[in-house]
Amino acid sequence: MNWQRVWRSLRAEFGRSPMAKLGVVLILAVFLMAIFAPFLATTNPKAQDLSRANEPPVGFTDTTEDTRLVDGERQTVTVTTRGTLEYPLGTNQLGQDMYSRLLYGARTSLLVGLLGTAIAALAGVSVGIVAGYYGGRVDDGLMRFADVMLAFPALVLAIALIGLLGPRAVDIPDPFVAAGLVSDMPETTVLPLTVTLVVALVNWVWFARVARGEALSVREKNYVKASRSLGASDRRLMLKHVLPNSLTPILVLATVQVAVIILLESALSFLGFSGTTLSWGFDISQGRDLLATSWWISTMPGLAIVVTVIGINLVGDWLRDALDPDIEGESGGGMG
């Protein structure tokens, strides 16, 4: 594999582009947050403390009017709550620590984003390469099916599927907790299985389209013909020549898809179609009715999403500029 060259152009572009550096830093930060969440978290993100509900982030004060019984009489008093370092990003209406929830939310987002992309890519690329390589009726059939798939907006289809199948989740034991390195943290990380499968299902078509387009053009390259004239089997041609030479645009697409899927996951959690409550989207929906009083509950997880997705998009731009693939959907294609 000539990955040396790929690596070299990636490095050259990285050196040139401050935005690429920013992207990598952001992504690294989010990854570290997600992986080491049990160490970084100050409180168990699921632990509720109703006495400390709706506290503002550190540095902010919150003034609310409350009716209390003072000396046996109902009085309206003005309560001023000051944010404390104990809950640096404040708490929600259940008194859960927003900061710790943010860290664990990163785990959910990245898990769904990476796993969903991987499944979608695996399925889409296999189908796309085969269709593009053989062309003809196989290809025709696949593309017509893709048309039908694309006729459902991803989010709508995802809502329908999850709503009807019911959100199912899998508990993955947290290795740090299992090893006894930290205590008082959730013992498992919840992988929202239905959500992951559904986002993969609604997004594999993109991979299939790109892979197919690449395979269509690569199979016409003379080096493929030359190998065929040497007697190479279809399997060999696909694995040895077509797939490796289709990879760069697929790689760029996969990066962008991680961002798309993270956004999709957050939207699903926001609408309540999720298998876990430790999710940025879910937290945003929780804060929605408290906007007038506790703005931070919705704001903080939203910022986390934006930062993560910006990071991924910057990395995507970096790959695109460095590897210069010609991706359908950015420069060609159509629904024909």
Add this chain to the structure above:
Amino acid sequence: MSDDVILRVSDLSTRFFTTDGQINAVESLSLEIEEGEVFGIVGESGSGKSVTARSLIRLIESPGRITSGTIDYRDEELAEAVREDYPEAVDGAFVDLLAIPEDVHRSLRGTAFSMIFQDPESSFNPSLTVGEQIAEAVEVQRRASSNPRSTRARTRSSAYSLRSYAAAAVLPGRGYVSSDSKDRAIELLQQVGIPDPEQRVDEYPHEYSGGMLQRAMVAQALAGEPDVLVADEPTTALDVTIQAQVLDILRDLQEETGMTILLITHNLGVIARMCDRVGVMYAGEIVERGSLGDVFDRPTHPYTQGLLGSIPDLDAAGGRLQPIGGNVPSLLDAEMGDRCYFADRCPKAMEECLEKPAEYPAEGTDDHAARCYLADHPYEASQALPEDYFEESEPP
């Protein structure tokens, strides 16, 4: 007439500043072109011949830049017009095209000189009709000539401007400035032998064959009735029978209008068919120049000799070819030293070639000159470098 120099290029250097380093595409190039002649520049890929052509029209874009030299163009009216504002650009009847501002230069494009490009298929905007694109060129010329050739008028009068075309930008098929320019486009298409030009004028580039498109490009280049036509590999993308048609058209037009043609190609046959005088380019320099007879029949530079020896003869049964060894050199600055660039492929290279490249003899357009020590003194085998001299520094 033929004694008049119309274009005088001296010491032209064009460089590209890439991330891999500096590429000296054209290096201290000097040449003179006479009015009404067909001057050919022949060279292999990477010799810098196309960059030379683009330098003449100032179409070099970042990361490239013309780093030195002058391109003097003889036009008394123009000289008169720009003398006041840009005295440093004017030398008698000559105007240095590199010393005038972009908008004045633009007003010369299409009218004073125009260009034919190599690949006709990618040289037309795919979403506009061929006729409209030719009519644009007509319109540019019409606006320019409706005013006297004064700089101010010319720059301001490039009034084929955005405003008059706001609608055309969005709405296809209604782009002509006037029916006059469309009529002229039809006339031009007719002139270059496009059958049924009245219908063809409204067709899109993809509806044309390659040969027809190249003819349409000739028509477009002629729209401004230019004094100098720069043709960059005008027939390379074409089949031989179509190439013959296009060359025929170019020859007829040249005879008819007496315009000057600078023909750039790698094809020695095309040079032989078209040109009065020839310059042979290698690694950014003109290594030999002279009349067609001088260069083809009495080549002095070993590169010219090698080039002529490399082509299989169509009219005689083949013996063994005498190719030039090695590959065309990279023009990266780091790899160029102060020596003859051809030395490492040259079968007659000598010690002195490695120390300092030969210079041209004193200027003079009629001369047959070569940038080689062998131009002055005959070759002696005893001076040659040992055969394996360059073996070690082998590319890549």
Add this chain to the structure above:
Amino acid sequence: MSIDDLERTDEAAPSRGTGADAVGSDDALVEVRDLTKHYFEQDSLWDRLLGNELVAVRAVDGISFDVARGETLGLVGESGCGKSTAGETLLRLEEPTAGTVRFGGDPVFDLDGPALREFRRNAQIVFQDPFTSLDPRVTIGETIREALDIHGIGTREERNERVRDLLERVGLAAEHFERYPSEFSGGQRQRVGIARALAVEPDFLVLDEPTSALDVSVQAQILNLLADLQDDFGLTYLLISHDLSVIRHICDRVAVMYLGELVEVADVETLFEAPEHPYTEALLESVPRAETAERERDVDPLAGDVPSPRDPPSGCRFRTRCPKVIPPDDLEIDQTDYREIMFLRDRVEEREISLDVIAEEAGLPARDGGEFAFDERQRDRFVEQLRAQLLDVDLPGRHERTVDEALGLLADEEWAEAADALRAEYESVCERRVPELAGDHPVACHLKNPPEE
């Protein structure tokens, strides 16, 4: 694994099939008969459902020739004539539409299993564009070794050793094994392509424009290399090229292709010194020679473009451009005039005449509603104008009258009738009869082999 293997292949395989016909030869390694390759457009599911008709692009339309053992056959033609498709189809890199190819007597299109693998070993191809013929992600050593890997020849070390030998044999260095194609120039890549083809010691190489992407100085190196390799390994070449000087330089025999068909086959001397097909003549005439006398050489370029292979002309496919198109026997007409009338006829048949514009130029009133409404005088003026614009020659009286009659029909916008009128008078044998490629010096032209009517 040596040259001996190559020479052991069963020699003197008797040529079968239609071996007796004009293009056959006694010691044929490759026998191509009626090879046809059509591509189909509008072939998708939608087209089926919507009942769109298949459009056949007749890339190769029934060509027959032999390549004799040890010779170099040139296949020459302009772009789009189907020569590369022919090369790829006869190697079964494309599925043929019809026809047979025998390789050493074996029917190539019926082979499978070990026999097909054997064929794949014996017949190889070198491509035109050295930039797309090497996988950019594979080292050149691996590229060359791939054939050996596929056929499981030798141990890994033996294979690598063989690759290094090959690299040196084609003028590269053994150290280049680990390099990637991007580090090489066009000429060097082409050497890699040749080494790859030679790795499995084939008998037969299809060289598809092997030098057209290269500079002349490098082209000469490659041509010399190919000649040396042929001598050393006893190779048989099918050289596909548009460059006549390359063809002349290294071929023994030449087949000329036009629009999917062969028009002339001859040994190289005969073809270049005494070409018989008008297309071959025109082709030879068109090439500019690199010599000082070139300026004065009289060239009469072939007019027009190659017609579309979707709808090729009837009869002789070259007739729409042929300067020697044959007039009807009983017609007395100058050849130039006849050619001119035939051009006019094509335009009438294709309806490629803008009547409105011509009417306007004749100063006639624009059409009122749907039709022209000319009186007698106006109609004459229109015909006059049509003749002036559409014909470059003055016709003698009799022909002028016939043509004017047809142009008159045009004035009434009776396209079909106008075409009929012209056809009735001027129909050529070239459009009615397909010329056969026959004779000792096979030429597909009615001038050479007059058809029996």
Add this chain to the structure above:
Amino acid sequence: MRLTRFLLRRTAQGILVVWGVITLVFLLRFITPGSTIDFVAPLDASPELRQRLAEDLGLNKPIYVQYADYIVNLLQLDMGNSLLKGRPASDVIFARLPATLELAIAATIVAILFSIPLGVISATRRHQPVDYGATGFSLIGISTPNFWLGIMLILIVGVNLGWLPTSRRIIGFGPALELLIFEGRTIGIQVWFEHILLPSITLGTYFTALITRLTRNGMLEELGQSYVEVTRAKGLPETLVKYKHVLRNTMIPIITVLGLQMGTLIGGAVITESVFNWPGLGTLIIDAINSRDWPLIQGSLIVIGVGFVVINIVVDALYMYFNPQVTFE
């Protein structure tokens, strides 16, 4: 001629896609766990009642018969009765449709109005502050989840500043227009505008950002084509080179991507509606799913599928208009 043939062909294709959509939607019911009758029948229904209900709804028939019935009914625009509302599902859906359409169209207009000029300016003033501003905006725009953006707009513009209403749709565009035309009162339009402004910004931001990016990158790429050099060589002023030649060709990839992104627009509409309590198809479909209102779910999905196909035909026609080379296979 070209356009007519294309539209005919494209419509035929569209009908087949819609048929595929209908089939998938129909099958959706059978991959869902639990039998349909469980959702329909009251919890305490006797087996006999369940049996009768199933018969009424045709649930006992073989699947292909149900499928055929379903298609036949659909052809008569009969999507069954909404279990939730007890009215024909089609009535419910078509009553909600205008709200969604208004929102989607308003967002598209917002997007096109801002993005293309921004992208052009950005591309022609490369490496200048405007360019950095535009690329920064578009990066953030495509990275922001629109439901969160909506909430932030509500928080800032609605709650903190109190400038605009933050939810519901008081009046439709149609009635508002009638009010204006027949009674000369602008209040309707004004209320309509106030209510749709935030939702349309929410939905439109992603597209504005996306198209800005595409326009910029597309123009930069197009500027590298060789015809641009030719156009300059013939002496055309730079403004014309850029706006007449380059921008037009840049539209081609933009339209392509727009077509591909229409799904995102519709999905975005669903979630935007949910944020702003906008009474459109999106909120309807979420309610329907939550209450397993099958006829409504199926009907909405089909309407969305049809809408998507129609939009794509329009987009393709636009594509064709800008790109004379297209012959569509």
